[in-house]
Amino acid sequence: MSDLTEDQIRSDLDSILERRSAGTRLTTMGAGSDDLDDGRRYLATTVDGGWHVPTWPQQHGGRGASPSQNALIGRLLREFVVPDLYPFAIGLGMVGPALLAHGTETQQDEWLRPIASGASIWCQMFSEPEAGSDLANVALKADQDGEEWVLSGQKTWTSRAMWADWAICLARTDPDQPKHKGLTMFSLPIDTPGVEVRPLTQMNRDAHFSEVFVSDARVLDSWRIGERGEGWRVAMTVLAHERAGGGSRGGGDGNARGVRVPGWISDLQALGVAEEQVWRDEVSKIYAHDSVSRWTSQRAADEARATGVPGPAGSGAKLRTVKSYKDRAYLTNRSGGSYGMLSEGPGYIETMTAPSMSIRGGTDEIQRNILGERVLGLPGEPRLDRDAPWRESRRGLL
Amino acid sequence: MTEATGVDELVTETADRLFTQICDHESVQNAEAAGAAPEIWSAFAETGFPWISIDEDRGGSGGTLLDALEVLRLVGYHAAPIPAAETGVLGGWLLASSGHEIPAGPVTVLPNGNNITASVSGDQMTLAGTCTRVPWARIAERIAVLVEVDGQSMVASVNPKDCVIQPMTNMAGEPRDTVCFDGAIAPASPCVAGVNPESFRFRGALSRAALMAGAIEKMSQLTVTYTNDRIQFGRPVARFQAVQQHLVWGAQEAALARMAAETAGREANRGPAFFEIAAAKLITNQAAARATKACHQAHGAMGMTQEYPLHHYSRRLWSWRKEYGGDAEWSKWLGNAAVSQGAEGLYALVTGGSSVLS
Numbered sequence: 001m002s003d004l005t006e007d008q009i010r011s012d013l014d015s016i017l018e019r020r021s022a023g024t025r026l027t028t029m030g031a032g033s034d035d036l037d038d039g040r041r042y043l044a045t046t047v048d049g050g051w052h053v054p055t056w057p058q059q060h061g062g063r064g065a066s067p068s069q070n071a072l073i074g075r076l077l078r079e080f081v082v083p084d085l086y087p088f089a090i091g092l093g094m095v096g097p098a099l100l101a102h103g104t105e106t107q108q109d110e111w112l113r114p115i116a117s118g119a120s121i122w123c124q125m126f127s128e129p130e131a132g133s134d135l136a137n138v139a140l141k142a143d144q145d146g147e148e149w150v151l152s153g154q155k156t157w158t159s160r161a162m163w164a165d166w167a168i169c170l171a172r173t174d175p176d177q178p179k180h181k182g183l184t185m186f187s188l189p190i191d192t193p194g195v196e197v198r199p200l201t202q203m204n205r206d207a208h209f210s211e212v213f214v215s216d217a218r219v220l221d222s223w224r225i226g227e228r229g230e231g232w233r234v235a236m237t238v239l240a241h242e243r244a245g246g247g248s249r250g251g252g253d254g255n256a257r258g259v260r261v262p263g264w265i266s267d268l269q270a271l272g273v274a275e276e277q278v279w280r281d282e283v284s285k286i287y288a289h290d291s292v293s294r295w296t297s298q299r300a301a302d303e304a305r306a307t308g309v310p311g312p313a314g315s316g317a318k319l320r321t322v323k324s325y326k327d328r329a330y331l332t333n334r335s336g337g338s339y340g341m342l343s344e345g346p347g348y349i350e351t352m353t354a355p356s357m358s359i360r361g362g363t364d365e366i367q368r369n370i371l372g373e374r375v376l377g378l379p380g381e382p383r384l385d386r387d388a389p390w391r392e393s394r395r396g397l398l
Numbered sequence: 399m400t401e402a403t404g405v406d407e408l409v410t411e412t413a414d415r416l417f418t419q420i421c422d423h424e425s426v427q428n429a430e431a432a433g434a435a436p437e438i439w440s441a442f443a444e445t446g447f448p449w450i451s452i453d454e455d456r457g458g459s460g461g462t463l464l465d466a467l468e469v470l471r472l473v474g475y476h477a478a479p480i481p482a483a484e485t486g487v488l489g490g491w492l493l494a495s496s497g498h499e500i501p502a503g504p505v506t507v508l509p510n511g512n513n514i515t516a517s518v519s520g521d522q523m524t525l526a527g528t529c530t531r532v533p534w535a536r537i538a539e540r541i542a543v544l545v546e547v548d549g550q551s552m553v554a555s556v557n558p559k560d561c562v563i564q565p566m567t568n569m570a571g572e573p574r575d576t577v578c579f580d581g582a583i584a585p586a587s588p589c590v591a592g593v594n595p596e597s598f599r600f601r602g603a604l605s606r607a608a609l610m611a612g613a614i615e616k617m618s619q620l621t622v623t624y625t626n627d628r629i630q631f632g633r634p635v636a637r638f639q640a641v642q643q644h645l646v647w648g649a650q651e652a653a654l655a656r657m658a659a660e661t662a663g664r665e666a667n668r669g670p671a672f673f674e675i676a677a678a679k680l681i682t683n684q685a686a687a688r689a690t691k692a693c694h695q696a697h698g699a700m701g702m703t704q705e706y707p708l709h710h711y712s713r714r715l716w717s718w719r720k721e722y723g724g725d726a727e728w729s730k731w732l733g734n735a736a737v738s739q740g741a742e743g744l745y746a747l748v749t750g751g752s753s754v755l756s
């Protein structure tokens with residue numbers, strides 16, 4: 001598709017989407033909301049134009065856009081009401097790109113378009129009770145049985161599992177290989193017999209993540225993503241896209257056209273705290289940091305598009321983005337004075353969600369380890385388990 | 399007031415043992431869902447702990463303010479879902495210092511006497527207006543309402559049945575109800591000297607500092623235990639230096655908060671302690687912010703679930719931080735105090751505290 005001008009894009013979007021006004025407020029990352037309909041409607045509306053995932057091929061719900069065209073569309077979309085796409089984020093931001101990189105043609109044909117149109121929701125079954133930061137310690141096993149695989153084990157913290165149609169599931173196929181080598185990635189319909197989803201309630205009262213128990217669940221070999229033993233490589237693609245925030249376009253604090261002051265600042269103004277010098281200082285600091293975060297994320301995303309693989313810049317972007325979220329949440333919550341103590345107070349749900357931002361998608365510490373090792377070239381942590389068979393190393397060699 | 403040098407050790411031991419028995423993760427969780435914990439309250443009341451520091455001849459349990467604050471520290475430490483501060487050092491104190499009877503059940507107070515109007519005729523007070531964020535009003539037997547009428551501080555002992563109470567909660571799910579007085583009539587009498595809205599506000603802040611010191615300490619201990627048990631990359635995560643930094647933050651904030659709260663308590667037990675209390679509330683507020691960040695981060699996803707107890711403490715701390723004065727309010731107060739002494743007086747203020755101000 002040839003590149004469109006800014007005005008052409010805006011007028012095409014105008015015909016299908018509503019403009020954002022200064023008063024538009026949306027939830028961020030699903031906090032406190034169980035709404036699927038807004039996102040589904042938006043994706044169904046934008047899929048024919050390929051507006052939400054412009055770089056994907058047209059037949060899969062994109063428009064084959066160049067990196068620069070994609071960046072422009074992303075910027076212009078911020079002028080429109082794009083709902084919080086939290087329920088759809090794994091498919092749009094992580095599974096989609098991973099399928100484009102590692103999936104077969106049949107898999108792409110079957111799965112990409114429903115992701116782009118909002119018809120199917122995906123979740124990410126990576127973490128396990130003993131595999132959090134140490135993701136390569138995954139124990140859920142998959143044994144081949146002819147044209148099928150039999151999966152057994154337990155996942156945890158699986159966000160969106162109770163909404164999902166499909167899961168992308170990291171499994172151990174060869175326990176005698178070292179931990180990173182014996183893994184394989186599968187797609188798993190969540191209604192497969194033997195899969196049981198048990199929601200866990202978070203302290204913000206959302207029940208958005210679950211434990212998933214898998215016993216003798218059968219999946220087709222044609223649902224395997226990448227080769228047997230290549231699961232870690234596929235997982236790294238997924239995680240790199242997660243850090244780079246590929247799924248998070250939409251929702252949050254975009255600006256109406258011509259409106260410079262972000263919504264969270266107008267809210268503070270309405271509360272009357274913006275007059276005080278100390279508060280103004282804090283607000284301005286966060287605003288500045290926010291802007292840098294956005295540019296860092298954009299740069300990371302551009303870099304990823306140019307090279308085809310998101311790099312360690314995504315870790316820097318994630319660190320900054322979550323710091324912004326947390327700072328805004330805590331400031332808004334405190335700005336309500338003693339009203340801020342109430343569960344109806346300003347910034348309540350954000351404050352209750354804030355700590356998780358530095359944990360989900362890889363903790364701050366892990367992001368810094370990545371930056372230290374891959375950007376600064378600092379010596380890595382001692383890893384005795386790199387070459388030992390996982391069967392021996394899983395409980396620790398130290 | 400008697401000058402005590404320390405806390406009665408028996409108080410610490412008995413209260414800690416009691417709360418260990420009756421306040422486990424589940425009972426605290428259930429109390430949040432139910433909006434009250436009658437069994438925890440009765441076990442607590444049976445020991446007489448709610449009325450420590452109120453003279454026995456006034457219907458209290460005797461003991462010093464230091465003992466009462468020690469109990470509050472343990473209430474915070476165990477996240478005990480009961481109106482301990484309201485019944486004793488705040489409400490009980492108000493009732494006792496104005497000659498009212500101390501009821502057998504829980505008492506509450508109005509942390510911010512906002513929008514309340516009172517008219518007195520004889521020994522009756524008629525109240526109007528609505529007060530928000532009233533702790534545990536829904537289970538209180540009396541609301542001790544402190545108001546100034548013609549320059550005289552008076553306390554009315556209001557029966558909550560004469561009010562309309564709308565249940566609300568703080569971030570930790572503890573009751574912070576809206577109370578509408580709407581013409582409630584209650585017996586009222588003047589307070590002894592020194593008991594007034596200002597000293598009440600400071601006493602409220604002191605009670606929260608004690609609660610917060612306890613909660614921070616518990617959070618810090620939970621985090622040390624959890625990170626020593628949690629294995630990733632073949633070793634306890636507590637062996638990672640990045641995690642150890644979080645543990646040190648938790649521990650040092652716990653020590654700082656306790657030191658500040660205890661210093662303020664000691665001074666308050668002796669006489670006016672405005673400066674120490676203001677400092678203690680600000681210090682515990684900020685310690686709470688840093689400690690909750692560090693402890694949550696070290697826990698990973700586990701700390702975000704309702705199934706694991708960390709949130710009992712972190713959510714209480716976020717709430718208590720804003721009660722009886724947030725950071726801005728006490729910073730301003732301390733700033734004004736410092737400015738009032740001038741450059742020459744600053745050292746004397748920092749070392750001498752409230753004795754210099756009064």
Ligand SMILES: Cc1cc2nc3c(=O)[nH]c(=O)nc-3n(C[C@H](O)[C@H](O)[C@H](O)COP(=O)(O)OP(=O)(O)OC[C@H]3O[C@@H](n4cnc5c(N)ncnc54)[C@H](O)[C@@H]3O)c2cc1C
Nearest residue numbers: 124126127132133157158159360363365635695696698699
């Ligand atoms: C809201 C939420 C949603 C989530 N959704 C999903 C999901 O959809 N799918 C999914 O698979 N997972 C999900 N997760 C799980 C998430 O990926 C993990 O929580 C995360 O990787 C951290 O693992 P952990 O919680 O086990 O913490 P741990 O790994 O136990 O970490 C505990 C602490 O130790 C630190 N630490 C660990 N290793 C090191 C090290 N080498 N160096 C320095 N510090 C270290 C950590 O930084 C942390 O501070 C979600 C988590 C949350 C909170």
